[in-house]
Amino acid sequence: MTDPQRDPEGPPAHDALSEAAARSARHTAVETHVTPERHERASRTDARPIFEIDSVSVFYSGTPAVREIGFHVGENEITALIGPSGCGKSTLLRCLNRMNDLIPGATVEGSVRYHGADLYGPKVDPVQVRKLIGMVFQKPNPFPKSIYDNIAFGPRVLGMKGDLDEIVERALRRGALWDEVKDRLDENAYGMSGGQQQRLCIARCMAIEPDVILMDEPCSALDPISTGKIEDLMLELKENYSIVIVTHNMQQAARVSDRTAFFTVDLDEDDHRIGRVVEFDDTEKVFTNPSDPRTEAYVTGKVG
Ligand code: ADP
DSSP, rough: OOOOTTTTTTTTTHHHHHHHHHHHHGGGGGOOOOGGGGGGOOGHHHHEEEEEEEEEEETTTTTTEEEEEEEEEETEEEEEEEETSSSHHHHHHHTTTTTGGGTTTTTEEEEEEEEEEETTTTTHHHHHHHEEEEEEEOOOOSSSSSSEEEEEEEHTTTTOOOOHHHHHHHHHHHHHOHHHHHTTSSGGGGGGGHHHHHHHHHHHHHHTTOEEEESTTTTTTOHHHHHHHHHHHHHHHHTOOOEEEEEEOHHHHHOOOOOOOOEEEEEEETSEEEEEEEEEEEHHHHHHHSSSSSHHHHHHTTTO
């Protein structure tokens, strides 16, 4: 197996993606068992980068939205993206699974390496990328189908091998939902509470065996109890997955993440609002001893 850390060029992109797929296939055999009490933040030195983001700028119809973003996302860590509204957190998140490709007029410059390979390389299939790098959105978006069919949808479309009942059960267990729904798998997902729907969406993401989970404000539509359940779930999942989360909730970033990127928005010389990362560091440091005064003003609530 090529070690991208030792090989600065990295393997060809398609090889790296297949390699990641092989690794994520191991998740089928591993049940998560880490309780939040056992959560220990990783220290900066022990993370192997899963994403290396370098000088990334994104434009919408030629207008810049974020400029020159650069940081690494560690494997089996939770990385939080925080900062005021409109500073480009979701835009940057979408660069990590090529979702911006689907937005007409959006262009991405710079480099995103995934397991050492160029995520935007010519041989990379964006559909394969989105299979390996799943996404959970702000508002739970189950399909108007049964709980079972919501989970089975992706595996069916992808023609995944294995017993579908087992795939569905495993995904629902990973989404910490099995015990609540095992006796009503045929019921419509719209009958579930908002918090259950969001865990269903996480389970649906799990069903296709991703390697990374991107979460765009996954708790903003949820009550505090459901939010707590999703946070517990994230801490369990990071044993086997890497997670990047956009959140407006600073307490949430402080509670769950290992690393935090703080974004700000400034006006450039053409009066465009441009998002930038002004600080990226261990979460504890960002919240207790930030290096940049803008981070300090934000995390202490002096500016929002
Ligand atoms: P955040 O997630 O930090 O709130 P966004 O990434 O949503 O920020 O937005 C960053 C900037 O990009 C904003 O100025 C926003 O208006 C713009 N933007 C986001 N999505 C689109 C889009 N689909 N089309 C055009 N502009 C967009």
